[in-house]
Amino acid sequence: MLSPNRIVxxxxxxxxxxxxxxxxxxxxxxxxxxLLDWEWELWTTSYILLETSTVANLEHEPLKVFTDAVLxxxxxVA
Amino acid sequence: xxxxxxxxxxxxxxxxxxxKYQIDQNAFRSYLPGVAxxxxxxxxxxxxxxxxxxxxxxxxxKLCNSLLRLLSDKNISKNEAIQALEDCATLIQDGSLxxxxxxxxxxxxIQKVVGMPVSKVTKTTKIQVSGSEARKxxxxxxxxxxxxxxxxxxxxxxxFPEKAKERTQALKLVGLL
Numbered sequence: 001m002l003s004p005n006r007i008v009x010x011x012x013x014x015x016x017x018x019x020x021x022x023x024x025x026x027x028x029x030x031x032x033x034x035l036l037d038w039e040w041e042l043w044t045t046s047y048i049l050l051e052t053s054t055v056a057n058l059e060h061e062p063l064k065v066f067t068d069a070v071l072x073x074x075x076x077v078a
Numbered sequence: 079x080x081x082x083x084x085x086x087x088x089x090x091x092x093x094x095x096x097x098k099y100q101i102d103q104n105a106f107r108s109y110l111p112g113v114a115x116x117x118x119x120x121x122x123x124x125x126x127x128x129x130x131x132x133x134x135x136x137x138x139x140k141l142c143n144s145l146l147r148l149l150s151d152k153n154i155s156k157n158e159a160i161q162a163l164e165d166c167a168t169l170i171q172d173g174s175l176x177x178x179x180x181x182x183x184x185x186x187x188i189q190k191v192v193g194m195p196v197s198k199v200t201k202t203t204k205i206q207v208s209g210s211e212a213r214k215x216x217x218x219x220x221x222x223x224x225x226x227x228x229x230x231x232x233x234x235x236x237x238f239p240e241k242a243k244e245r246t247q248a249l250k251l252v253g254l255l
Contacts, residue, residue, distance in 0.1 A: 005173075020253040029252050030177055036245050037181060038170055039217040062254045069251040073244055 006041040009075070014044075014052040018066065036074065044070065045078045093132050100229045101137065133172050141165045142176055149183055159190035160207065160232055167216050168230045184219055192235060196222060199237045207232045220245045 016028035035042060049070060052058070058066055070077070083091070099106045099117050107114040133141065148154055148162045166184060169175040189195050192205055196219075212225035212233040221242035225234040 014251075017252050018254045020255065025253070030180075032252065033181065033249070034175075034177070036248055037217065037219045039220060056255060058255070065254055066251050069248055072247045074248040 005038075006043060007035060008043045009048070010044070011048050011051045011055055014048065015056050018052070018056050018058070018062075041076060042074055043076045043078060049077070094134065097133055097137065103229065133168060133174075138169070138172065138174050141169055142174070145169070145179065146176070149179065149187075154190065156190055159187045163187050163191065163218070163224070164226075164230050164232050167218060167224050167226055167232070170218065171216060171230075181219060184222075188218075188222060188235065191232075192237075196237055197242075199239055201239060203237045205235045205237070207234060209233075 013028060013032075016022045016024040017032055019025060022028070049067070053063055053066065095113060096117055099114060103114070145162055145165045148158055151158075154162070163184075166175055166179060166187075185196055191207065208231065210227045210231055210233050213228040214226050215236075216224050216226060218224050221238045221240075223236045223238070224232055225236065227233060
């Protein structure tokens, strides 16, 4: 396998992905799908996750879905 | 006064030569046999990580245009689908596959080659397309990888259904609110 490309997903990117009415939602979704499909190494930090949950105001069930998705095998959390 | 080339300049020249070599190996060899030997030796020693294809701006535009033309044709043959997928693999390695070519387009091309929808594959499957020697593996989609020759000809298609589940899981955060 070719050595992967790496990218850091920050709070703004997560918010654009999570919030369906965000101005950059469609663009972010398309980019995220490509990153997943071309197996880029996705990196984030625990601080970014905490900040995202605060900024996007994630509560209970949405927060669980978000953490389950991020803590799957796809993301590397620093 | 002449100056020595920097490492970056040397790498850049080498990448341009590799791209030219990949387009037409025979023509390249007829003009520059010594350079073709060096490139082939470099490819032979590159067994671990594989070589990532890089194309020039003109080649990139040419590939994108021919790809979009092929995709607009509903009745493409299996060979045309293979050609289109090989072009996609080159553009993916170059990081320049147009966003218009989405998962659905790629899946429909793969279906043309494999003869069945990828979603029907339930366990890891490898489908041989040609008998050439594979030199690198490229993720076309998270659940579909291609084994390619050094010059991006398709050798084998691998389908990983479990990776499709990972992808679905990762996409659950999209549009959550």
